[in-house]
Amino acid sequence: MTTRNHLPNIASPTTTASATDYDYLIKFLTLGDSGVGKTSFLFQYTDGEFNPRFISTVGIDFKEKRVVYRPQNLDGIMKRSQRIHLQLWDTAGQERSLTTAFFRDAMGFILMFDITNEQSFVNIRNWLEQLKTHAYSEDPDVILCGNKADLYEKRVISEERARQEAEKYGLPYIETSAATGQNVSRAIETLLEMIMVRMNKVVESRNHLTSGDHITKSGSNLKLNGNAMGNQRTSRCNC
Ligand SMILES: Nc1nc2c(ncn2[C@@H]2O[C@H](COP(=O)(O)OP(=O)(O)OP(=O)(O)O)[C@@H](O)[C@H]2O)c(=O)[nH]1
Ligand SMILES: [Mg+2]
Numbered sequence: 461m462t463t464r465n466h467l468p469n470i471a472s473p474t475t476t477a478s479a480t481d482y483d484y485l486i487k488f489l490t491l492g493d494s495g496v497g498k499t500s501f502l503f504q505y506t507d508g509e510f511n512p513r514f515i516s517t518v519g520i521d522f523k524e525k526r527v528v529y530r531p532q533n534l535d536g537i538m539k540r541s542q543r544i545h546l547q548l549w550d551t552a553g554q555e556r557s558l559t560t561a562f563f564r565d566a567m568g569f570i571l572m573f574d575i576t577n578e579q580s581f582v583n584i585r586n587w588l589e590q591l592k593t594h595a596y597s598e599d600p601d602v603i604l605c606g607n608k609a610d611l612y613e614k615r616v617i618s619e620e621r622a623r624q625e626a627e628k629y630g631l632p633y634i635e636t637s638a639a640t641g642q643n644v645s646r647a648i649e650t651l652l653e654m655i656m657v658r659m660n661k662v663v664e665s666r667n668h669l670t671s672g673d674h675i676t677k678s679g680s681n682l683k684l685n686g687n688a689m690g691n692q693r694t695s696r697c698n699c
Contacts, residue, residue, distance in 0.1 A: 492572035494553030500638035563594035
């Protein structure tokens with residue numbers, strides 16, 4: 461376990477009145493080569509729309525969406541739904557060095573390739589290397605998306621090959637289409653589930669933390685780590 465191995469940015473603001481109507485702020489980051497469909501994927505998820513024109517992202521951008529997370533009732537204990545404010549950071553495939561600074565602040569990563577583009581698939585390895593170096597943990601929560609599933613006639617990466625690659629890295633794999641919306645919500649929900657499971661483990665273990673540990677709770681809200689939002693308290697959990 462390294463000092464980077466903490467969950468960042470699970471936070472609930474206490475300093476602004478308008479920001480108190482959700483339980484957790486969670487940041488995701490899209491990654492992948494230019495043109496694989498990161499921006500289109502987020503646009504489809506937040507706005508339910510698709511633009512066939514390619515406008516390459518410059519720098520970094522983000523979109524937001526509120527969702528409700530319902531914890532799975534595995535142990536027979538009813539758990540209350542949690543209101544999530546999702547912040548979806550969209551990186552530019554061409555500007556790796558610029559965007560690595562944002563890796564550390566994200567809790568979950570949507571790693572995307574284009575099923576019609578061999579090179580974007582080959583480059584998954586490079587993106588994972590970058591993640592290992594710059595993310596909050598050497599083992600962050602990542603979902604692999606094979607995008608442009610609607611272009612099946614142009615497919616060059618078979619689903620089986622993609623699944624094998626995902627398995628090699630221990631990642632869930634989902635085929636998506638930003639054009640039709642296929643599996644777009646499902647991909648986000650899968651990643652959110654991974655994070656909430658990880659986070660709820662932290663919540664459950666909070667009673668074991670000593671007063672010297674860097675985790676605080678306010679009302680029903682847990683705060684972990686500081687971030688670039690500017691309206692949260694800073695605390696940190698080495699979990
Ligand atoms: N048919 C189809 N086209 C897609 C899909 N996703 C994206 N595109 C198209 O692919 C092109 C690139 O999409 P973007 O979303 O801009 O790609 P990006 O990954 O954000 O690229 P950068 O910002 O340069 O990193 C655009 O012309 C999109 O319309 C998809 O699922 N199906
Ligand atoms: Mg883009």
